[in-house]
Amino acid sequence: MADSLDFNGLVTAYYGMLYQFAFSLTRDEAEACDLTQQTFCVWAGKGHQLRDKSKVKTWLFTTLHREFLGSRRRQNRFPHIELDMAAADLPVVAPPSVNRLDAALVLQALAQLDEIYQAPVALFYLQDHSYNEIAEVLEVPLGTVKSRLTRGLARLHQLLTSVQPQPPKP
Amino acid sequence: MNSEEAKNILLLYRHHNPADEADAAVAEALALAKRDPELAAWLEMHCAREFVLREKFRQIPVPEGLKEQIISEHAAGQRPAPRGRQLVLASAMAITMIFSAAAYWANHRPPVEDNLPVFQSQMAGNALRGYAMDLLSTDGGKIRDYLKAQKAPADYVLPAGLEKAALSGCAVEGWGDKKVAMVCFRTGRPLASGVESDLWLFVVDQQSVKDAPANAAIQISQINRLVTATWVRDGKLYFLGMEGEPGELGKFL
Numbered sequence: 001m002a003d004s005l006d007f008n009g010l011v012t013a014y015y016g017m018l019y020q021f022a023f024s025l026t027r028d029e030a031e032a033c034d035l036t037q038q039t040f041c042v043w044a045g046k047g048h049q050l051r052d053k054s055k056v057k058t059w060l061f062t063t064l065h066r067e068f069l070g071s072r073r074r075q076n077r078f079p080h081i082e083l084d085m086a087a088a089d090l091p092v093v094a095p096p097s098v099n100r101l102d103a104a105l106v107l108q109a110l111a112q113l114d115e116i117y118q119a120p121v122a123l124f125y126l127q128d129h130s131y132n133e134i135a136e137v138l139e140v141p142l143g144t145v146k147s148r149l150t151r152g153l154a155r156l157h158q159l160l161t162s163v164q165p166q167p168p169k170p
Numbered sequence: 171m172n173s174e175e176a177k178n179i180l181l182l183y184r185h186h187n188p189a190d191e192a193d194a195a196v197a198e199a200l201a202l203a204k205r206d207p208e209l210a211a212w213l214e215m216h217c218a219r220e221f222v223l224r225e226k227f228r229q230i231p232v233p234e235g236l237k238e239q240i241i242s243e244h245a246a247g248q249r250p251a252p253r254g255r256q257l258v259l260a261s262a263m264a265i266t267m268i269f270s271a272a273a274y275w276a277n278h279r280p281p282v283e284d285n286l287p288v289f290q291s292q293m294a295g296n297a298l299r300g301y302a303m304d305l306l307s308t309d310g311g312k313i314r315d316y317l318k319a320q321k322a323p324a325d326y327v328l329p330a331g332l333e334k335a336a337l338s339g340c341a342v343e344g345w346g347d348k349k350v351a352m353v354c355f356r357t358g359r360p361l362a363s364g365v366e367s368d369l370w371l372f373v374v375d376q377q378s379v380k381d382a383p384a385n386a387a388i389q390i391s392q393i394n395r396l397v398t399a400t401w402v403r404d405g406k407l408y409f410l411g412m413e414g415e416p417g418e419l420g421k422f423l
Contacts, residue, residue, distance in 0.1 A: 007241070007244055008241050011237055011240050011241055011244075012237060015232070015236060015237050015240060016232045016237075019230075019232045019233070019236060020227065020228065020230040020232065023230050024227065024230065029233060033233060033236055033239075036236065036240070037236075037239065037240050037243065040240050040244065041243075041244070044244055102226070103226045103227070103229045103230055106223060106226040106227065107230070122227065124182075124184075125223055125224045125226075125227040125228075126227050126228065130189040130190075131182070131189070132189075146182060149181075149182050150178060150181055150182060153181055153182065154181065156223075157219070160223075
């Protein structure tokens, strides 16, 4: 695919999904824009080294994730909430109708996941990455991806139950 | 596989995702759901919820202008040098071209006046300014071969006195579009360090120099610091010079 793509074509094809992934991780528009732009900047400098052009999508997501981890290490300002500790405080309610949730609430719930679950869950929902692709992007074994997804999704569902918007009182 | 195990497996199942359905464990869990009404109901709710969640993620708005910003900043990174730098580069190129042209002109310029005094002055200047010999050799044959190869006059005839002088090498100089053979000798006087020659003979086509002597008579003259002798023979103009007295030069004629 990348064989036929120039830089502009590559940006057009992937900038949207990369931004959404970045925003899922950062919940900050400016930072997500920076991460997306930085990813293409890295591509401009090193993309030619990619031998298997069919891996361009994975390469871009991997690069963005690395950039995110790097920026997080530098800034050290991302809250880290252990869901195991928070889960005890979650109200037990009936399964929510997620239709009444908006994207912001979903991302708010994602943000409350342990960091190791956030990226795989975001990739799971964004663009239907296969498990193998998620493993490549995150540079972890396939089994680890499945394990993290299982726990991350289960806890995301729990959190979404806790943030279920209350219907207006009559 | 029981119902709870199937739920754990199907938690990662995305409806209509070929990659997920290709997984053997998922396929087994889906098959179980077809036989287990409770599991089937759970799966239906799960798929509906996952569909909505997926849509929520995909509804994350992408800022307008982000694509254009990425592309324009990339283009800016590949943009030619800023205007100020362009001016510096252009100036440097212009200066280089001027010096190159000047150097070419110096070596190939046609004589302003292609007469004998100009030729004498120019060749004397070549000898006195310092020069680099193209060939260092004491072998007259090799020197002639080199000059011939360079299409410079090589079939010159040396005066009897000059035949006895020690050769040191040769060079090819320009006179308009003509080549001048510069044959370098040693007078036998002590030479300064790095100096290879102190007696020089220039040979050029007689027709290329206006006012060349019409006969074989030798003209002795002082050109700059050089005492020189000029004569013609067989269609060639000879110009011999050295620093010293005319009497000393006479020994090489």
